[in-house]
Amino acid sequence: MIPFFPPDVFAADREELLEIVHTVGTDPDQRFILGRRTAAFEDELRLRLGAAEVVACSSGTSALSLVLTAMGVGPGDEVVVPALGCAPLAASVCGLGAVPVFADIDPWRLVADPVSAEAAVTDRTRALMPAHLFSVMADMPRFADIARRRGLRLVEDSAVAQGGVLGGRPAGLWGEAGVFSFVQVKTFGTAGEGGAVVTGDPELGRAVRMLRNHGQNGAQRFVHHRVGYNSRFDEILAAFQLHRLPGLPDRLERRARIADYYTGRFAELGEHGVVAPPPGREGRCFYVYTLLAERRDGLRAHLARAGVGSHVYYPSPLPHQPAFTSCAPPGARWPNAESAARRILSIPLYPHLSDAQVEHIADSVCAFARSSRRATPAPGRRTT
Template sequence: MTIPFFAPDLFESDRQVLLDLVHEIGTAPAQKFLLGEHTARFEDALRTSLGAADVVACSSGTSALTLVLHAMGVGPGDEVVVPAYGCAPLANSVVGLGATPVFADIDPWTMVADPDRVEQAITARTRAIMPAHMFSVMAGMPRMREIARQHGVRLVEDSAVAQGGVLDGRPAGTWGEAGVFSFVQVKTFGTAGEGGAVITMDPELGQAVRSLRNHGQGERFVYRRTGYNSRFDEVLAAFQLHRLPGFPALLERRARIADYYTERFAPLREQGVLAPPAGRNGRCYYVYSLLADDRDALQRYLAARGIESHVYYPQPLPHQAAFARFAPAGRSWPHAASAARRQLAIPVHPCLTDAQVEHIAAAVRAYAGARENTKERSR
């Protein structure tokens, strides 16, 4: 039996609730499918739980990044420092506004942006720095805040994968002038579709984002700026409100699985398999990623034992054709390139049974042991 990387029955227990909400909202007299009372309540629930000044729900995490950067005035002639390893929206959102992404290398173990490399990438044209939380580790936000303050640049926290994460007592999404969440189904608080949110401690920035997500309207049919169609779905807002009380339990299940993996894998470093750093401070457990010296061999070994795994970002962003023109000649990002060769994610979703988790852990350990035995025989 195959152990899937993504849970195949993620919303099974809530199926009837979702169907009832579709019928309820679809047959309501107001016929309000976007930005209605459910969206407002969802935003308020998130704002209260995070202690934020404003939360603005929008159509996706990618859209949230664009809205924030636009609201901050990022545009042609500006530079935004982003990690060299990560998802395309990190660079796409910058390029889409006519600005230039400047790529900073990552930490070789945690795979988040290296603060020293971020600071070195700042120039007179830098408008913002945009670190991203990756897999199960939050970026070093205290240092990023200090860098932004010292250099007088804006700080955008790409926390799309980190909802529920907490670093030094402060929730993910609240470290920068603005942060973002993604609600696409595979995220920690994914929904039955797509959506996102902007989180900010700045009420004025929140109001600008709120206008931009709805074509630039301040009041109905009054346009003081150009904007986007990035509105949030009422059915999904109501569904997420229903699921919100159960979110901490889902996070705790992910965290316990990750704790178990990390403990079991700690001895494997010398055998070519490196687990994420231990502990829960600054963790989010969206994806549990190993670094393997022979990633493809490990993936084949797991597949032969019915365990699905996933390779994220097989090329650093500056090596992608879409962004190659922003990669200066002679520049290299060695840690990003290493992560692209070595990263392999194993299942960590909350629907895993204890037996499945043990099977996955045992298989990874068996692979590392067999690899070490092979090396010993060849000596």
């Protein structure tokens, strides 16, 4: 079986992780959160990205809440978010008493459509929050232009996109602030939970840094300047991420090569009802490799029989989720998001897949597609 979520992500780092646990646990400082290791990790990411501030926090979800809070988003405000994506896109907005307004997605790239997003702007809109999805970065130049013209804040949900670059600018630095997630299956996942806020705005970075630790500024404990959060970063994970950071470029390159191979193999499958993501590496992050399959459930069953795990991100658009239906206008539709939710299927994409495993996965997808009847592309959908 080739699992979709590999159980051995950190097998090569086992001894180092055990040593880190022992070292941090027996350190005379007994500092388990927000210590010198966290500061070193933040500095290293900041230098590599060219950011003004990197603030490590408890999760990518928490990072979104920290940024929106620092920007003053609250009751009565609206934030435009994609109609397809992870729940925190909407939940982080709702948690502040604001309203998520859902924009439809591009039918092939599957990220928020800038035209739909701008059409959703009202006089109550406070911010745009596009998200990079699967392995494709959102059209950040167009979102930056909309934000500038309409006087809006721009938050970049780059939780899955660490390592992506668009127009020479790293993911996370196109908006006023971006976020990363370090949950284990992400491109820079760790052995636990964690995230970071990245920004080119020092003042915004300082506000986020204060908010993550109960509104304290770090210089003096038990003086709370704002109502903040408990969103602190773990010293063990900071040390572990510093250990793994030098190998990140090679792991990203391996992901990209696997994706290139898949895309080449799947280029002619559109007429058989299986559509590969857009080709190329510009604005790509290769977190997961997601197909659009007209017979999604059939393909998933076929892959399972071939010993290949797969995963459905996301089976329902956000405005159809019970938690967020109250935010959706009655009768509103998001046709591209709804169509994608019926067809998306992600296949394994992680650095330690062997060439033979990658070839077997591709062979299995191709065998299913070519055994299917010719498919008529859905309206507005490109094939290859």
